[in-house]
Structures are given as structure tokens and as C-alpha cells.
Amino acid sequence: MSQKDKCPEDWVWEKTRSGEIADFNARLGNTLEPKSAGGWGDDRRLGTAFLRKLFYDKTYLNDMPPEGVRIVGAWFPEGLTLPSGQLSRHLRLEQCRFDKPIDLAFQELDGSLSLVRSFVAATPTGVDLTNAKIGQLELDGATVEGALTMRSLQVGQDLMMRGSFASIDLGGGAKITGHLVLDGGAVKGALNMNGLQVGQGLFMRGTKEQPATFAASTSRSRRSASSSSTAQPLTARSS
Amino acid sequence: MNGLQVGQFLLMRGTKEQPATFVDVNLANAKIGQLELDGATIEGALAMRGLQVGRDLLMRGGFASIDLGGGARRSPATSISTAPLSRAR
Numbered sequence: 001m002s003q004k005d006k007c008p009e010d011w012v013w014e015k016t017r018s019g020e021i022a023d024f025n026a027r028l029g030n031t032l033e034p035k036s037a038g039g040w041g042d043d044r045r046l047g048t049a050f051l052r053k054l055f056y057d058k059t060y061l062n063d064m065p066p067e068g069v070r071i072v073g074a075w076f077p078e079g080l081t082l083p084s085g086q087l088s089r090h091l092r093l094e095q096c097r098f099d100k101p102i103d104l105a106f107q108e109l110d111g112s113l114s115l116v117r118s119f120v121a122a123t124p125t126g127v128d129l130t131n132a133k134i135g136q137l138e139l140d141g142a143t144v145e146g147a148l149t150m151r152s153l154q155v156g157q158d159l160m161m162r163g164s165f166a167s168i169d170l171g172g173g174a175k176i177t178g179h180l181v182l183d184g185g186a187v188k189g190a191l192n193m194n195g196l197q198v199g200q201g202l203f204m205r206g207t208k209e210q211p212a213t214f215a216a217s218t219s220r221s222r223r224s225a226s227s228s229s230t231a232q233p234l235t236a237r238s239s
Numbered sequence: 240m241n242g243l244q245v246g247q248f249l250l251m252r253g254t255k256e257q258p259a260t261f262v263d264v265n266l267a268n269a270k271i272g273q274l275e276l277d278g279a280t281i282e283g284a285l286a287m288r289g290l291q292v293g294r295d296l297l298m299r300g301g302f303a304s305i306d307l308g309g310g311a312r313r314s315p316a317t318s319i320s321t322a323p324l325s326r327a328r
Contacts, residue, residue: 191240193240193243194242195241195242195243196242196244198243198249199246200246200248201247202250203248204251204261205253205257206254206256206257207257211253211260212253212258212260213259214262
């Protein structure tokens, strides 16, 4: 059986087991733009059940090298649901497309989590990292159309977020031990950092490539009675 | 950003070539090592009541309104550079 005949999951596991990056763009000779819905098919399709198997089935986990799971250019039509567990390796899902939410709430990840240049189409919730504990979190170049919820998140090193987001909630006592980098970032809705602790620097500068735009970086947002814990787009200005 | 704590720098600066734009910034009760807002565009209020800055607060730019009342303080060695305020409180 040739490499191209293997189903995506078998191929990803083979690459992962040998410590390589499973790059669908290279495999298929076609680099897809995650923001564009066109071109994504079964030859790139992965799901939660597969990743759950890699991380929680000892048959796979015992064979997984320290590099962990590194996937480029995959399609997750059902999103990713891996809450309330413990991942002992890196998880890097880059230039991928997610049509439904990513739920990693209460997840503990010793290594890094990367969604660099990935696209999450889901709304109203895009990515849920509530109460997660992550070694390093990289969201550079990512686009999340729904809410990015990071309440009480703990990041052991740096949180890199030079991307485009509908809203970010980093309240609830979130703690970043290293740097928080939002340079060149764009947040269309509310950016809640109430009570956030950043051990080193917090960067929100414009860059040559992209101006930084933060539409509402305050806590003084109007909230509906039913949404007391989630950030809302700011509509009121200080009086 | 109410109650935000930053151990070292909070850099929100911008330039003509590399603009940084914010709408309604609330830094009330925040504790920050050094705060730089040079050249940033802030549309709306800049609330800094109770803000504590350990070192420098750099604010060379134009701001619609700034609220530095309510016990806002900086360390004795701090330098503050501010621009013309279109509407100070």
C-alpha cells in the first residue's frame, strides 16, 4: 500500500510514531487556506476519536515520541472535544480547519498546544480553554470566529496570540507565567483581562505587517442578565 | 483589564506605520512594572483609577479622556510624558 493510499488516521499515526510532522499539505501537494471552505475533503479528515485514542490508549501513548502529535493542514469538520484530561505530550494542530468548536476546558497539557495559522469557524463558542493548564500556548496567525474563552487558564511559559479573534476572555484569575504577546492582533469584540496576571511582559503593539486593533479592551461592557460570566462586546463608553 | 497585574512591561504603543488602536481601556486597579502607551490611539475613555506603575508611564499621544484619579500612583523615580489632552478629567 502506498503512502497516499493510507487513510489519514493511519498515516498521521505512522508519522507521529516516527517523530515526524504529519503535513497533509506536503503529502497531497496542495496547500489549502484554512479560512477558505473549499478543497477540504476526506483525504484530510480527522476527528476527536482519533486524537483521544492517541493520547488515552496506552497502546498508542507508549509508542508516542516526546515530540507528541504534530499535524499540518488537517480538516476537523466535527471540531475537537478533549476536555478534562491530561495530555503528556505536545499537541500541534497548525494550518488546520475546524468547522465546529474546540473544547479543551479543564485539560492539562504538559507540553505546548499550538493552533498556529488554524481557523475555527464555530460560533458562538470558538475555543474553550477554561481552567486549562498548558505549558506553552501558541495561537499566532490563528483566526477564531467565535468566542475564545480562557477564564482561569494557566500557562507555564508564554502565550502567543498574534492572530484575529472575535472576543477573548482572559478573566477569572488567568495566569501567564511568561510573556503574553498580542502584537499585531485584532480583537473585534470584548477583550476581558480583568484580574489577569502576567509574570513578564504584555505586548499589544502594532506591527509592520498588521496594525493592532482592540475594539473593546475594558471590563465596562454591558452584560445581559443571562451572561454574567462571559465577555460581551462593549457598547457603552465610560461616563 | 481591571486589576490586571503585569510583572514587567505592558506595551500598547503604536506609530503611524505600525498603528495600535484601542476602544475604551480600563486599567483601573492594575499593577504594572512599566506602562507604555506612546503613539497609541485610544477611542473613548482611558480609565486608570487606582493604577500602580512601578517604573515609567509613557503616554506621548492624543487621548480623548484620561482618568488618573482615585489613588493612582507611581514610584518616585517615575517619569510621565503626556501629550495634549483633548478632554482631561
